[in-house]
Each structure stands twice: as structure tokens, then as C-alpha cells.
Amino acid sequence: MRFEPVAPVRAYERVVEQIEQAVVSGALKPGERLPSERELMTQFGVGRSTIREALRVLQAAEMIRSRPGDPRGPEVLAASPAALHRSMHRLARADHVGLAELLQFRMILDGSAHLLAAELRTEDDLTGLDAALESMREGVSRGYAEFSRADVAFHEVIARISRNPLLVVSEEVVRGVVLELIEDKLEHASNRTSLMRAWLAHHAEVLDAIRAADGGGAAHLAKQALYDNYAEYVPAGQRPLLTPLLQS
Amino acid sequence: MRFEPVAPVRAYERVVEQIEQAVVSGALKPGERLPSERELMTQFGVGRSTIREALRVLQAAEMIRSRPGDPRGPEVLAASPAALHRSMHRLARADHVGLAELLQFRMILDGSAHLLAAELRTEDDLTGLDAALESMREGVSRGYAEFSRADVAFHEVIARISRNPLLVVSEEVVRGVVLELIEDKLEHASNRTSLMRAWLAHHAEVLDAIRAADGGGAAHLAKQALYDNYAEYVPAGQRPLLTPLLQS
DNA sequence: ACAAGTACACTGGTCTGACCAGTAGCCTGC
DNA sequence: GCAGGCTACTGGTCAGACCAGTGTACTTGT
Numbered sequence: 001m002r003f004e005p006v007a008p009v010r011a012y013e014r015v016v017e018q019i020e021q022a023v024v025s026g027a028l029k030p031g032e033r034l035p036s037e038r039e040l041m042t043q044f045g046v047g048r049s050t051i052r053e054a055l056r057v058l059q060a061a062e063m064i065r066s067r068p069g070d071p072r073g074p075e076v077l078a079a080s081p082a083a084l085h086r087s088m089h090r091l092a093r094a095d096h097v098g099l100a101e102l103l104q105f106r107m108i109l110d111g112s113a114h115l116l117a118a119e120l121r122t123e124d125d126l127t128g129l130d131a132a133l134e135s136m137r138e139g140v141s142r143g144y145a146e147f148s149r150a151d152v153a154f155h156e157v158i159a160r161i162s163r164n165p166l167l168v169v170s171e172e173v174v175r176g177v178v179l180e181l182i183e184d185k186l187e188h189a190s191n192r193t194s195l196m197r198a199w200l201a202h203h204a205e206v207l208d209a210i211r212a213a214d215g216g217g218a219a220h221l222a223k224q225a226l227y228d229n230y231a232e233y234v235p236a237g238q239r240p241l242l243t244p245l246l247q248s
Numbered sequence: 249m250r251f252e253p254v255a256p257v258r259a260y261e262r263v264v265e266q267i268e269q270a271v272v273s274g275a276l277k278p279g280e281r282l283p284s285e286r287e288l289m290t291q292f293g294v295g296r297s298t299i300r301e302a303l304r305v306l307q308a309a310e311m312i313r314s315r316p317g318d319p320r321g322p323e324v325l326a327a328s329p330a331a332l333h334r335s336m337h338r339l340a341r342a343d344h345v346g347l348a349e350l351l352q353f354r355m356i357l358d359g360s361a362h363l364l365a366a367e368l369r370t371e372d373d374l375t376g377l378d379a380a381l382e383s384m385r386e387g388v389s390r391g392y393a394e395f396s397r398a399d400v401a402f403h404e405v406i407a408r409i410s411r412n413p414l415l416v417v418s419e420e421v422v423r424g425v426v427l428e429l430i431e432d433k434l435e436h437a438s439n440r441t442s443l444m445r446a447w448l449a450h451h452a453e454v455l456d457a458i459r460a461a462d463g464g465g466a467a468h469l470a471k472q473a474l475y476d477n478y479a480e481y482v483p484a485g486q487r488p489l490l491t492p493l494l495q496s
Numbered sequence: 497a498c499a500a501g502t503a504c505a506c507t508g509g510t511c512t513g514a515c516c517a518g519t520a521g522c523c524t525g526c
Numbered sequence: 527g528c529a530g531g532c533t534a535c536t537g538g539t540c541a542g543a544c545c546a547g548t549g550t551a552c553t554t555g556t
């Protein structure tokens with residue numbers, strides 16, 4: 001017989017627990033309102049600071065939102081990937097996670113997203129991709145910022161077609177962190193126009209593979225493109241981490 | 249010229265921002281201590297309730313931990329996947345992320361981890377895997393709980409060999425969430441011994457592929473095993489989401 | 497009758513001050 | 527040298543207060 005160590009349970013944790021339970025059980029649906037802090041304080045039988053700390057925790061988890069002056073009370077929010085985004089972002093910026101690991105992870109996610117997109121795409125999806133590619137083409141002549149935004153939009157369409165929110169969020173986060181790490185180096189790139197043309201050509205190729213429902217081909221193109229574009233920023237000693245992904 | 253809507257910035261948010269910045273920039277390393285609440289209150293020039301709400305937010309993000317009575321003050325924690333786990337768990341229990349998406353994501357992660365492991369494994373890694381497999385073999389006769397723990401250990405070794413913390417953490421989190429979702433169904437499985445034997449055989453097969461440095465083979469085996477074991481719990485209509493991943 | 501404007505009751509955000517139980521380290525007494 | 531108590535702190539909680547802001551209901555002007 002072993003005994004478990006007991007942790008003291010704070011009052012605000014009990015409050016969080018009860019409210020969270022009400023939300024995940026569906027007793028409180030998104031859009032509904034919590035009682036005001038002063039009302040909660042009498043219902044739970046604790047002081048207002050305790051209630052407020054509990055609400056802060058729930059607010060940090062994107063479960064509720066409170067606005068000063070609103071007599072209807074704090075609002076229950078729908079589940080959103082924002083909290084996932086934040087915690088993954090924090091983890092990715094921590095130590096032991098360098099550009100090599102991020103790029104490796106992104107190759108995995110991007111490759112899989114392209115594979116799924118090629119297999120699952122509908123006709124509507126294809127027209128959406130056509131439109132995204134078209135605005136990239138326009139973006140070439142309208143400056144790097146515009147082009148970059150169109151590029152992001154293209155990737156988002158791909159991720160959406162794969163119909164997996166986890167994939168979408170993870171890829172978005174990793175892409176953001178990668179760009180943060182190398183944006184200063186990208187700034188100095190002199191031949192940005194030719195880079196944009198190369199990117200455009202690559203996306204056209206990917207779109208062809210997706211249209212042909214060639215999942216393996218699309219995945220390989222995506223991973224190869226990431227490698228070609230970013231591997232130069234990875235320390236040479238770590239590049240062997242990336243090459244195995246290019247084979248499949 | 250467009251103007252952005254401005255959101256009122258709360259005092260506690262500024263406090264969170266500054267402390268978080270100090271942590272991610274490395275000015276405050278894990279194990280170090282923050283000043284006491286009363287000291288922070290004078291440094292930031294705000295009241296204690298504001299400081300406490302900020303600390304609650306940071307604590308909910310697993311960045312700090314405070315114990316009453318400790319004169320050294322709140323402790324800065326190392327980056328941990330706990331927050332990621334919580335937010336992914338919450339998202340998984342919400343709509344739009346069901347078992348199908350989780351399993352799909354896990355097939356991607358697990359497959360990639362096995363691929364990388366097969367390509368990057370050293371001799372030491374192989375002996376580690378042999379040991380893990382051996383304790384699984386022992387676990388068969390020592391009950392499901394023991395076997396399950398050895399199974400988890402095996403997966404952790406695989407993930408570690410792939411040398412990518414993001415992959416390790418993501419896989420761990422997704423595996424945990426998947427198990428939570430179906431653990432009640434697994435409880436009732438009558439033929440657990442034969443299930444364990446099948447799992448064991450599969451792991452031996454995977455280990456052979458890794459030993460042979462056959463990345464594609466190991467990845468395919470891993471994904472196929474996940475599909476074989478868990479697809480029955482996925483609604484039939486969503487199973488086509490999983491099959492494309494088995495082809496590569 | 498209706499629109500515009502105003503008053504009010506209430507919201508969340510913040511501060512102050514207080515009390516409590518508990519801890520870590522010092523400091524005594526042996 | 528060491529066991530035991532002492533003390534100055536810690537975080538957890540509560541109570542009460544003030545403020546700027548909001549939504550609503552009511553009043554007012556037309």
C-alpha cells in the first residue's frame with residue numbers, strides 16, 4: 001500500500017474546476033453568460049479576489065471573456081485553437097528547439113497536409129487553390145509583403161482541405177516560429193523577385209500534383225521546396241536530420 | 249490609410265508581458281526565483297491583486313509555480329508540454345476534433361518518428377530498443393497495466409531517437425488524449441492477452457525494420473498498426489480520412 | 497408618437513489594508 | 527555540534543472602497 005502525496009487545493013482552483021466542468025459538460029454553451037463577479041462571490045462563498053483569479057485562469061485558457069461595464073456578465077467562448085497556439089509557440093521558442101527541429105517538423109506537417117489535400121480535395125477546393133495561386137501571381141509585381149500574404153493564404157487553403165484542425169494549427173504555429181527565426185535574414189535577400197518567381201513555379205507544380213490526386217508527389221514537392229528554401233539557414237552539421245524526410 | 253481597433257490593455261497584462269519576456273529571453277532561467285509579490289508590487293508600481301492576477305496567468309501557463317511560505321519567492325519553471333497537453337485536451341473534447349482527427353494526426357507523427365528513428369538510430373539506440381521490447385515481453389504475463397507502461401516506454405524511446413522535441417511532445421500529448429477518449433472501451437476488451445501478443449509481434453517487426461534502417465518500412469508498419477488497432481473506434485464514415493496515410 | 501438625450505444602476509479593473517497558516521533559516525540552549 | 531524553538535517573512539484569502547465605463551430605462555424635446 002502506497003500513499004499519494006497530497007497537494008493543497010486552493011480556493012480559486014475549486015472555482016475554476018466547477019466553472020470549467022459546467023462549460024465542457026455543455027451546461028454553459030458558448031455565447032451564454034456567467035453571473036457577475038459579485039454574484040459568483042456569493043454563490044461560491046468566497047471573496048471577490050478569489051473569483052477574479054479563477055476568471056483570469058479561465059480567460060487565459062480562452063474559455064471566457066469579460067468586458068468591463070457589461071451588465072450581462074462574462075461571456076463563455078467557443079473552443080478555439082488560440083490557447084493551443086500560444087502554448088505551442090512558447091514551447092517552440094524554448095531551448096533545445098532550433099531551426100533544424102522546427103524545419104523538420106514543418107516538413108512532416110506540410111508534407112502530410114499536402115498528401116491529404118491531394119487525396120481529399122473536391123472540385124471546389126481546386127477552384128479555391130486556383131484563386132489563391134492567381135493572387136500570388138498578382139502579388140509578384142506588387143511587392144514582397146503582398147506576395148508573402150498570398151503565399152500564406154495558399155498554405156492555409158491547403159491545410160484547410162486536409163480537414164484536420166490539429167494539422168492546421170500546428171502548421172500555422174510552426175510556420176510562424178520559423179519565419180520569426182529567419183525573417184532578419186530574409187530581409188537582406190537581394191534577389192527577391194527571382195525568389196518569388198521560383199516560389200510561384202513551385203506552387204503551380206504542387207497544384208498540378210494535387211489536381212492529379214497524386215498525394216505522394218505533392219508531399220514530396222512540398223518537402224523538397226521547404227528544404228531547398230530554408231536548408232541554407234540550418235547549420236551544415238544538422239542538415240542530415242532533414243534529408244531522410246525527402247526520400248518517401 | 250487604415251486604423252487598427254485598439255483594445256484596452258489591462259495592468260496585469262503588462263505585468264504578464266514583462267515577466268514572460270524575461271523568461272523567454274533567458275534573463276530568468278528555470279529554477280531561478282521571482283521577487284515576492286510584495287516586492288513585485290513596488291517594482292511594477294501596481295497593487296498586489298494586479299500582481300497576483302498576473303502570476304495566476306503565468307502559473308496557468310506552467311511558467312512559474314508559487315508555494316506559500318517560501319521566502320525565495322515564485323519559481324521559474326522549465327518549458328514543459330503540460331500546458332500544450334491541457335489545451336490540446338480541451339480542444340479534443342470540443343467539437344470539430346474527434347477521434348478521427350486525433351488518430352490521423354498521430355499516424356502522421358508516429359509514422360514520421362519511426363522513419364526518422366530508422367534512419368538516425370545508433371547501435372546504442374538499438375540496444376535500448378531491445379531492452380524496451382524485452383520488458384514488454386515480460387509485461388505480457390504481468391498484467392495489462394505493466395504491459396501498457398512498457399509499451400509507452402517503447403514509444404518514448406522511438407520518439408527520443410528521432411531527436412526532435414516537438415515530435416516527442418506532440419506525439420506524447422496526442423497519444424494521451426487518444427487513450428483518454430477510448431480508455432473506457434478498452435477496459436471491456438475481453439481478449440486482452442491476445443491483444444498484447446499481437447502488439448508485441450508488431451513491435452518486434454517494427455524493431456526489425458529500424459535495425460535494417462528501412463525508414464519507409466518502419467513508418468508504414470507504425471501507421472498500419474495504429475489503423476488496425478484503433479480504426480474500429482472511429483465512425484465508419486470518417487475512416488476514409490485515415491486510409492490515404494497508409495499508402496506512402 | 498417617436499427620436500434623442502440623459503440618469504442610473506451595475507459592471508469589471510484596481511488599490512489598500514488586514515488576517516491567517518505555513519515555511520526557511522537563524523538562533524538559542526543544551 | 528546539534529536539536530529545538532523563534533521570527534520574519536511568504537502566499538492565500540477576505541473585506542471594503544473607488545473609478546471609468548457600459549446598457550438600459552426613463553425622460554425630454556419635438
